[in-house]
Amino acid sequence: MKKQIVKEFITVKRVRRLPRPPAPPAPPPPLKVLVVGRCTLDIITICNEHPTPGQVQRTTEGTWRLGGSASNVCIVLRRLGMECSFLGQLTSALTFESLESSFQAMGVGISTCPRTPKSPAHRNIVGVRGDDTHTIVEYSSPEHELTYQQFVGAVDYRKYAWIHFESRRPKETLRMLKAVQDFNALNPETRIVVSVDLNDMRPINLLMGEFADYVLVRSRLQTQYAYMNGRETVWAVREQMAVARKRWMASRAKKRPCVIKRELVEPAHEQSCALTTERQPIIIVENYSEGASCLMTDGVYFKVGAHTPQKVVDSIGEHDAFVGAFIYALLEPKLTLRDAMEYGTRATVLKIGDNGFDCLRRMPKDLISCYYTQQQC
Template sequence: MLSLGNPSHKNILNFFDIFVNTQSYLAGVKIQKSSKMKKQIVKEFITVKRVLHLPSDPPPPPPPPQRHVLAVGSCTLDMIIIVDKPLVPGQVQRTKEGSWRRGGPAANICTVWRRLGLECEFLGVLSSARAFESLLTSFQSQGIDISNCPLTNHRPAHRSIIVQRNADSRTILEFFNANQELTYQQFVGAVDYQKYSWIHFESRNPVEMKRMIMAVIDFNERCPESRIMLSVDLDNMRPATMLMASMVDYVFARKTMMRTYAFMNGREVVWALRDGMRAARARWEKNQPRKMPYLPPDPPAEDSDEKCNGPPNNQPIVIYNNYVEGASCLMADDTYFKVGSQIPPEIVDRVYVNDTFSASVIYALHKVQMRLRDAVEYGTRAAALKLTAIGFDVLRCMPKDLIGCYYA
């Protein structure tokens, strides 16, 4: 036992008290530091939390929907028969070659677009008959949008195509019904102009087609930033057809026009179309009602350049293709050029060559952004490739640009 009266024991007690006081002081400092650190952490957390919840900028608007191309026309069930000799009335011929395909210029153009990798839509009257189910299925399997097509219960449109072997001639017997033609009201109710950047028309009913084209032109005037390019496929030179064709940007003439109107070459075809469209457009503008009060335009001055400019530059570009002689093109300023022919060593199928050319030129101009001459040459090469096989599946091997065609 230690005695408290001993001075050494007092020193020990004093040292113990000092040690206890020192420990308690240090503990208090630690507690104060810890409390300060906690307050600092809480303060910083509150600051970060406030910063995270500050009002931020509104999110950017969604990108505009991607615009694609539209083909307006017909879809038919084509029964193709290949014969060795021309048919004679009362004669029976048997052949082992023939096929059933989905036809119609507008439907074929959509097929070529999809084979080349271009998003497209078809607009035309389709039949809900059971014989037409395979054609609807083929549209869906190829990825062609037909959601806006009106359906009818009438008999589906069909054609019989008789092709003579080793001859550039064929006979077409087409079933025509007014219920299978697309009307202006159906077109206006189905088309959303903001979705399309190019609309191609098949020349069927020129009166209704002209109203459709005028509706698109009105949209282009209201929204010039979303302008839609227009093109049409021609097979005749009637006045109503010429008036309709004078309002578009590109005119594709079919090969049958040379034989129908006895033209010598493609240059005569494109110039005859240009003259016919100018005459039809002049008659139409002359018969339009004049706005009151009407003031005639002032004649151009003698020293001005208006007299020397020639025809206006709002004329459509006229293109004609014949795989035997090549493609002829007449530009809006009356500049003519020609692209050489592309004839394959062996011709297998001549059906739908014009549709392949038109669709390929539109693809090159719209998707690849080629120059006009390069686009026409690309179309001739695609048509030559189509001649080497039956159908359009061979176009999957078609290069996507003109440079690839040179090395293919």
């Protein structure tokens, strides 16, 4: 009996010392959004009316703040609660260290940004109280723009799900877009979504659409080129992109064609030698007062409804508010394209009714909550 008890005790002791199962692997870190562009110092002055030459006006409303289209998109993404990084030229001058402090306070990643000892680009913005128009005097030079070599040396493509480009320095930006396209071709399972902000209709800017999934057109192009509505604008951008691509293809040096015997060509090789079809991005024109318009890759057009703000307080950066909210809606709550455009227009109206982008903190995180909330969004 005594031996039996000892044997059972040893058995229980061995069971207690069995190795524990290995811990499950840690989940991969969430993918971020990378915004490539420029950071500026905005000096904003609000007047009762646009000043005329030689006129002196006094005002008590104005501010200095972090600006630039790419910087504003990062601010919108962070206000909505999404991880993002900024890539552009930053200054190392102590006088402008508040710009870098603003990025760090919001949690925007800037560790890969190149530094320059020169002062940053700045803009003098004169707005009219109660109006959605403003005048901008911008100081910038090629030294304030990001180069292709700096982009390639700073970007780790595995960390990002979306890269948004501001259309600055088109020749360098085209090379950056081509680098992202080459990565997507080699890694289709971790493909990066690419979007481009189109601020004018120059042919070299229109060529960026060949490498992008989304082309986001500013509403002022509709007025600048006298288009009647958003439908005409998106179709005009599509046609001008085709013209720019045709001219670019004609300007390239023609290569000597290689002669291959028909019977030696395998079916797979013959298919790879065929000309690829023209890439068609999704073109979106943002206009909160008339409704955002969208032209799909297959030529299908649709539009979301217009929204009117209760009061126009600050219209500076309204397009950037739409872009940031649109990217957030597609990635985080994973809304459909139509609902993401609706979410973006509502975020734009909310931003126009307040100063800056802090009001977007109270923006609902999905479109359904926007319909039932009591606040204007």
